[in-house]
Every structure is written in structure tokens, then in C-alpha cells.
Amino acid sequence: MKHKVMKRVGWAFEKLAALAALFFILFPIFWLVLTAFKPEKYVYSNAFIFPPVLDNFNAIFSGNPLDFRPNFANSLIISSGTVLIAVPLAVMASYVLSRYAFKGSTPILIWVLSTQFLPPVVVVIPFFVLFRRLGLLDTHISLIIIDLSITLPYALWMIKGFVDTLPIEVEEAAMVDGCSEFQVLRHITVPLIMPGVITTAVFAFIISWNEFLYALVLTSEEATTMTVALLSTLTHRGVQWEWMSAAGMLVMIPVFILSMTIRRHFVQGLTMGAVK
Amino acid sequence: MRGKYTKFVLLTPALLVVLVITAYPLINTFTLSLREWRLDRSPTPGDFVGLDNYVRAFGDRFFWNSVQVTITFTIISVVMSVVIGLAMALILQKPSKLNTLVKTTLIFPFAVSPALKGFSWRFMLxxxxxxxxxxxDAVFPFASDVVWLAHPFWAQFWLAVSEVWGWAPLIALMFIGALGSISPDIFESAKVEGANNYQLFRHVTLPLLRPVIVIITLLKTIFSLKMFDQVVTMTGGGPGRATQTLNYFVYLQGFRYIDMGYASALAYLLIVALTIFAIFYVRALSGEGI
Amino acid sequence: MVFDKRILRFGLLMVLIIAALLAIIGCAAPAPVPQESTGAGTGEQEAAAEISPEMQAELEKFDLQPGKPYEGTELNFLICCATAAQFHALAEKSNTEFYELTGIKVQWGDVPYGSFQEKLVTEATSASDTYDLFAFTDAWGAGLKPYMIPISDKVEGVDHIALSDYPEAYVQASRGLDGELYGLPLRGHPFMFFYREDVFEDLGLEVPTTWAEMEEAAEVIKAETDMYPLSVYYGINAGQNTFWWEALLWSNGGDLFDENWKPIFNNEAGVEATERYISWLEKEYTSPGSVSFNEQEGNEEFIQGRAAMFMGWWWMYSRMTDCERGAEGVCENTGFATAPSWEGKGQPRTYGHVWPMGINEFSNNKEAAWEYMKWIHSAEVQKEIVMDKSAPEVSTNVATRISVLNDPEVNEVNNGLPKVGGEILEEARTNPIIPEWLEILGILEVGINDMATGAEIQPTLDQMAADVEEIMERGGYYDK
Known part of the structure; x- marks a missing residue:
């Protein structure tokens, strides 16, 4: 009897704990989404019930007073551009690093890994100076270049992990048939690791999409991304929280959708395979 | 011969990009750190001043304040992330419908842009x-008098919480993976010997997870030291200088007070700190450190 | 390696969905281009035709060059906040009226306000010709002035722009340390006292003219209502917590610096003023939340009906009187007055906040930019902007010229606010116009916040003064 009660209590505790975790995880997101649909009046009280409106989305898209469409486009362009450069380069290099353990390949990998520990604020000062001199401040290309510094090392490690899992025999057979490394890579390896490549691309896209410091320093108007544009909800009148929430939703949703697609590899990618 | 050449062609572009994008700032920041350059005085770098900028940093109490803030923040956020992450993993590892649902939501907070995290937490506080x-206020009576972001300790705490919100679920995911790879036989035999849940955790699970805990702790430490976005959008470094992390302090000097020389020197000091942890991390990864 | 094909398909699908979403967003709103191209058409026609007498009169009124010598020029103006009604209205007017007169198109920037300061400094100091015109708030100006052209001589040559028609504080903030003028005041705000007329009336209170009277009123309000009497903001945000503090400091005869740039805000007058400023928190005149509030959050307390008195910039008036927004009774009962003075110590002195506008030294269109300056800073244009109440997004009470502030017609449609604002500005001051100001402001706002959260006043002020002195030392102010 006592054992049964204990079990019940244990069961209830487990469920409660799981629900608490769920609340901890989702509530901030839920609240943001809720606020995005609130009329201004209800924002400054903790109302759960209110007449939902689309005014806030209208306010940030219509150009009256804000227009986030260019920023959304900038974020898309910059993130896609970064992915389009980072992923092919990473595929090529990681193939070599995975397949040919030459002297120096381990140091190279560790070096690539360690670049991730460079604080962004260190990277941004000289690039700011450089881009300023080249007249590249506030351009898409400058952000794509600098975003490579955070995406390429990840991509390299992730794809290497995927290549590592492929049995080498297939490639060897092709090699015997007289294919060059390049042909093997192009026609055999890449198609086989395609899912991994896409995972990596999505991951790189998310990193670049969420990036804030580089965009804050290197852009002002033309190339401002969504994360920095959030700052324009901080008007000279203070933060318009309902606009911020609506814009925030638009920053979050694409990333949520994308991260669902690579859920399984999220951890692996982030830790560069250190934790599987 | 031909093969060698191809390898070179495949490898070079990526490495070159990584090299340029990381080595250039490292070298350039270093030379800047040795010069005097205030943008409001001159559009080009000024004279070499030797180690003056570094000397200034060591005598700057606001610099030391930022070091202290960074350390406090890092400790709070690392401990909380790892402990909460592990707790969540232990709760969620048992298969059940609810747990599966919760597990699918684990990556969401991390996917939220840190800048947005800072904004939304400030809003909620x-x-x-x-x-x-x-x-x-409803749960803790003492809280009704506390203005969270106006109190030095609480501001650091909540800044850390906004960071933990993103990381703890992700760390839980890592631990769930690690727990899953522990053979159930070990638990079974321990149970047969009469171990209770606590003993099981303390003497079986924890030791087995130790390598993973070390790696996660180091990884989180590095990311905590790099944290920047939320400071801008959540506290702006306040109250006082209570949340001016080293990263933010470098940013302030460089892009608000536009003292590029000093900012570069500060940035270099940050690199030194991160390098130490990075060495530990890499050693832990290659299994030598543990 | 296990990989689900479904994930791949799902991924691709999502990319398509996002692309489609973007396409929808991209198409949803009509682009504003057509209107501009119509403008260009008429412009050309008029250029070809003889200049009409009305047009001639207009050109003369603004002292603009006839014959559209700069036709087709496009000016880039680095500015933030397209949401500010004044800017919205001016930008619109520029691309219709000014364009018709000169054929010059002006592209108003819209940098996020949150990052405007950084942008401005980095853009201006990058010695690039991207922007022709800059507008900046006074506090950020000193570092920019080496990158802008002096305009004293140019202003001399224009009849309709007289520096005497601007409040002295505004003009001072537009000058460099060398005394040369680098900009003209585009936007400016007096620091005003706002109060709840209904509460004051119910309790039989008079509008306070001194801080002591304000404190007496606060005691009554605290005892008789469940509101906070005041809403102060001691939080850290771009130096906002210094405004009210300076009003106390200056009205008590104190100052930030002496004539040798030595900080003196920790002297007797400074301590007295600071103690008074912080005491309002201790006496519970203002919500405990005040210690973290920024200006807007402080204002929100008033708007939500939780506080009866507030001091802030005059543009906030339109927010407080917006009945859509606030708590019941606030919008129709918001009264305004000049700032209180220190009892027995003469006039109130407040900080007059101004956004000068000037020309980039590296601009390739300096002459065209000057044409625009002549037009936009004319009393005529300023008056038209503050008279226009046709739509909420353009209706504003912000003007900088004394003649406009005192204009009876302007006051009639703006509830008399401009006149009171003008009175405040007569006695207003500006902050030191030195490149170190931002760093100093950082010291001040953090110190004030520290004292609000419990730090002792005299030692904190002394430490702040020592820190400020170190900055000045490094800046070479004590070399001689």
C-alpha cells in the first residue's frame, strides 16, 4: 500500500517536473507571440484575454511607421549568401581532411575549431576598419564575408563528421575505375552525404540569421538585418513592445521551422561533434 | 602526383578563408592595440605608443569591474545551465508521451536570436x-519590492537566466544523448545490490557522465565568456556597471567612445582569457585532460 | 549515419514556403515609387517652361538659387526615426515642395534609433561621401564636428535665417569648441513639467513654481490618493537620468565644470541638489521601479495614471494626450508648465536638448545641401509643419525658432505649448560640447543610478568627479 502511494507520488512528481520544464521552455515564446497580437492598450497590463489584432504586423510592414520588409530580405540574402559560400568550401576541405590523414591534418582541424573561441568583438574591430577603408560598410557582401568566420568552421567540422561515417570502400572502387578525387567527390561522396550537407546548410543559415554584433557594427541602413532592425522598435519614444514582439516573431519563426528539420543534428553541429 | 594536386585545390579555399578571416583580425587588432587612435580626433591610426593601452587597462577600475562581472556572470550561467540541463535530462529521459513532446521543444529557446532573447526578457521583467x-511577486513575497533589473545582483542573475533559458534545454538534449548511451545493465546490477535512486545517481550516473559534464562545462564557459547580444538589448550594462561584461566593455570603448587603440588592447586581453579555456577544451576533447 | 528522407523533403518545402512568404510580403504593399516619378515628370516640364511669378516669389522667400542649378541631385541625409512625426512630415514635404522648387531630391535615412549614435559616429568619421547631411543630438556632436563644414559665413549671407531667432542653448550646441557654427537646430526640446490637472484641482493644489512647492504637493498627493506623486527615472539609458538632476544642479547654482574644466558637481551645491534628487525615491514620491526606469518607462507611469507629476521633453505631450493609449482621465487632464526653480535662487535652469543638422565635409553636393538647409530651416517651413494637424503621423509641436514658438497661430493649434516651451528655452542650457562628453555622461548616469540604488552621495560624487577628471586629463584639457 505504502509502496503504491509512493509510486503515485513519484509519477505525479515526474509529470509535474516535465510540465514545469515545458513551461520554462515555452512561456517566453508564448508571451512574445501573444503580445504580437495585442492592441497597444493591452500591452502594458498582463492581460491574457484581449481582442487580437494584426495592427502590429501592419505597423512593421506597411512603412507606416516601420518597414521591416527590406530587413527581412537582407537577412535572407546575407544568410543564404553565407551558406552558398560556406557549404561548398566546407565540403571540399572536409572531404580531404576526412579521407587523407596527412601530417598536419589534426592540427588544422584543431586550429579551425579554435577559431570559434575568438570573441566576435575582436574580429569586428579590424574588419570595421578594413571595410570602412574599402567603402564596404553597410553592404551585404561585408556581412557575408564576416559571417563566414562563424559559419565556415562549423560547416567544416559538421561535414567532416558526415564524411567520416561513409564507408570508404565505395570511393575506393570508383578510384580503381579511374575517377579522380574530384570526380569521386562530385559524383559519389556528395550525393551520399547530401542530407548531411543540407543539415549543415540549415545550421549555417540559422547562425548567420541570428547574428547580431557584426550586423550592428557593420550596417546602418541598406544592409541592416532583422536582428538589428529590432532596435528600431526602440524609437525615440522608447521601446514599442508590441512592434518588437511582432518583429520578434518574424525573426523566430523561420528559425524554428528550420531547426525542426535538423533537430537530430542540432547538438552535434553546435558542439562540432564533441557531444553526440 | 595528380592526386596530391587535387587535394591541395580542394583544401586550400576553405582554409584560406578561415585563415584570412581569423588571422587578419588577430594581427591587425594587435598592431592597433599598440597605437593611439581616437576616431573623434583623426580618421587614421596615430602613433605607436608601446604598451600604453595595456597599462591603461590594468589601471582602469572599470576594466577590472568588467572582469569581475564577466566571471560572476560566467559562473552563474554555467552552473545553472549545467545543473538545470542535467535535471531536465533526468526528468525527460524516461519514455512517455509528455516527455517526447517536451523533448521536441528543447531546441526552440536556443534557436531564438540572442538579441531577441534580451529584448523579450527585459519586457517580461x-x-x-x-x-x-x-x-x-505572487510567488515570493520579498520580490514585490525588488526591481529586478535595477539591482546589481538580480540584473546579473536575470541576464544569466535569459542565457540559461537558451542553453539549459540544449544541454539537456546533450545529456539525454549521453544517458541513452549508458548500458541499462549497469543500472540493473546496481539496483540488484539495493541502491536507491539517489545512490544510483550519485555513484553510477554521475561518474559515467563525468567526461560529458566536463566538455559541456568548458563549452558553456567559452560561450558565456563570448556572450554579448543580451547585454545590449536587455540591460545596456546596467544598473551601474553591474552587467558590463568584458565583451560589452570592449564594445563601449571601441564603438561608443571610439577609442580604437584602447578597445583593441582590451580585446586582446579577452583573447588571452578565452585561449586558456580553449586549450582546456581541446585537451578534454582529445581525451588527454581527463 | 541514419538520416530521414522526410527531413530532407520537409527542409526543401520550408525553403519554398519562406520564399513564397517573402514574395507575398514583397508584393503586399504598393511601392511609393510612382508618386516620385510623377514628381520628376512635372519637374522637368516646369524646368522647360518659364519660371512662374509665384515660383519666383517662393525661391526668393527661401533665398534659393533660381533656374534649378542642382536639378537631379540626390542628397542623402543620415538621420533616424522616420516614425517621429516632425521628420515624417518634413521628409514628405521635401520630396514635394522642395523638389518642385529646386529639382533636388532628398533621401531621408532611417537608422534604428537604438543604434543611431554608433552609426552616426562611425559614418561621419569614415570620411566617406555616402551622406551629404547629418543630423545629430547635441551630446554626440563634438566628435562629429571635425567632419562637418563650418557654416557661420553661409548663415550670415541668408536674410531669413538669423541666429538670434534660436534659443541660445541651441546655438551653443551647434557650435564647436572653436566657436564656429557647424549646424542649425533641426529639432529641439525644452524640459517641461507635466502634471494631472484633475488631481491638482481636486486637492486644491497650485502648480508648483519651486522644488519646495513641488515637494509639498507631493506630500499631499501621497497622503490623499493612491497615486505616486512623481515619476522620476533613475535608470541607465543614454544619460536620461541626468536631465532632471541637471535641472536641480543648475537651479541650485551648481555646475558640472568650472572654467578650467575641473569637475565641480561634487561641491556643496552639487551634493545638495543630488541629495534632493535621490530623496524623492526615499520619501516614496516615486515608484521603487524608478531606479531602473528610463525616460519612456517613467513617462508610461504617468500615462497609465500611476503618477501625478512628471518632467520630460515636450514631445511627450502628444503621447500623454493620446486618449487611445493611456489610462482613463490622463489624456484630457495633462497640464504643462515651466520647470520649478530652487526656492530663493532665481530662475529655473534646464537642459535644452537639440538636434543640429549640418553638412558632411566629404560630401560632393555641398552647395545643393546648403540649398536644402536654407529651405528646411526657414521659419516658414517650420511653421507649416507645426500647423499641420491633418494626420496623426505628421502632427507635431516641435519647432526650434523663437518666432515660430511665439507665433499666436501656432500656439492656437498647439494648446499654447510652444510659447511655454519658448519661455523654458530662454533660460535653458546645453551640455559641454566636447568629444569626451559621452564618456563623461557614462560616468554621470552610472553614478546617479548607483546613488539611487543606495550608494552614499558625497563619496560617490567625489569618485565620479575623480573619474571625470581623469578623462579630461587624458583629453589634454589641463596641459597648459
Missing amino acids: NPSWGIYDTMM
């Missing part, structure tokens, strides 16, 4: 109409 503030 507003003393007059913040939803978290209201909830805290």
Missing part, C-alpha cells in the same frame, strides 16, 4: 507590467 515580475 518590467517592474510595472512585466509578466515574470508579476509572477515572481
